[in-house]
Amino acid sequence: MKVIATTRQTQGTSASRRLRRADKLPGIIYGGTQPATPIELEHNPIFYALRKEKFHASILTMELDGKEELVVLRAFQMHPYKPQVMHIDFQRIAPDEKVTMRVPLHFSGAEESPAVKLSKAIISHAVSYVEVTCLPLQLPEFIAVDLSKMELGMTLRATDIAMPEGVTVHNDVVVASVIAPVEEEIIGAAEEAPAEEAK
Numbered sequence: 001m002k003v004i005a006t007t008r009q010t011q012g013t014s015a016s017r018r019l020r021r022a023d024k025l026p027g028i029i030y031g032g033t034q035p036a037t038p039i040e041l042e043h044n045p046i047f048y049a050l051r052k053e054k055f056h057a058s059i060l061t062m063e064l065d066g067k068e069e070l071v072v073l074r075a076f077q078m079h080p081y082k083p084q085v086m087h088i089d090f091q092r093i094a095p096d097e098k099v100t101m102r103v104p105l106h107f108s109g110a111e112e113s114p115a116v117k118l119s120k121a122i123i124s125h126a127v128s129y130v131e132v133t134c135l136p137l138q139l140p141e142f143i144a145v146d147l148s149k150m151e152l153g154m155t156l157r158a159t160d161i162a163m164p165e166g167v168t169v170h171n172d173v174v175v176a177s178v179i180a181p182v183e184e185e186i187i188g189a190a191e192e193a194p195a196e197e198a199k
Contacts, residue, residue: 001055003046003062003071003090005029008038016087025085029062029071032092039064039090047085050076057103057129059136062090070095070136093136100170102129103140107176109148115178119152122179130158131170138166147176154178 008019008026016026025043030036049055055073062071071090079086093099105128115121130143145161156176158169 001049001058001060003041003049003060005039005041005062005064007065008040011038020084020086025088027088027090029064029090029092032094034092037064041088043085046088047083050085053104054141057101057139058141059093059099059139060090072099072101095136098133098135099139100131100133101139103132104129104142105145105175106142107145107147109146110150112148113150115150115152115154119178120181121152122181123147123150124177124179126174126176130161130173130175132163132167133170134167138164140164140167145175150176150178152178152180 005027008015019026019040020043023043025041025046027039027041028036029039058072060071060073061068070093072093073088074091075089077086077088078084105125107125110116110123113123115123132139132143143161143163145156147156150156154177155174157172158175159172161169161175163169
């Protein structure tokens, strides 16, 4: 995915406000051997790109003043109630240096698992992403998680998932667990109140 930006010549609150009025987005790019550089981008392409899962978990190509470099999205701020991105941060990366990134999980197979089919249990997704470490070109767009072997009492951790070649789990967290079905208690009929004694 490609991002086009130019170096921002003016800084400060007033300058950023003027940029936003012109449908521009202030941001910054940092990291690597170069100093942090204030940048500006077209607002709408970034606004719609942020809605895509891939934009948050991919190595991006940034064309800055006509020169391309590899970056990753690190942070962004949204307006409290308007559909507007207020600021965005990118980090430079080197092709030969490993990065640690959040990668989304795509779950499948729960309905075919013994936990669901035989035990009538529920498989709970504990997280929607995991952090992995790899070279930029090895970064997967997502990681597939097969739940078809889950049984009652099982817990699936990040290190249990088959990772693509060159990709390692950064934090070993619980990814999914089986929740046993709760049997409904049969509530007995309420006791009848004693009849009021006749006076």
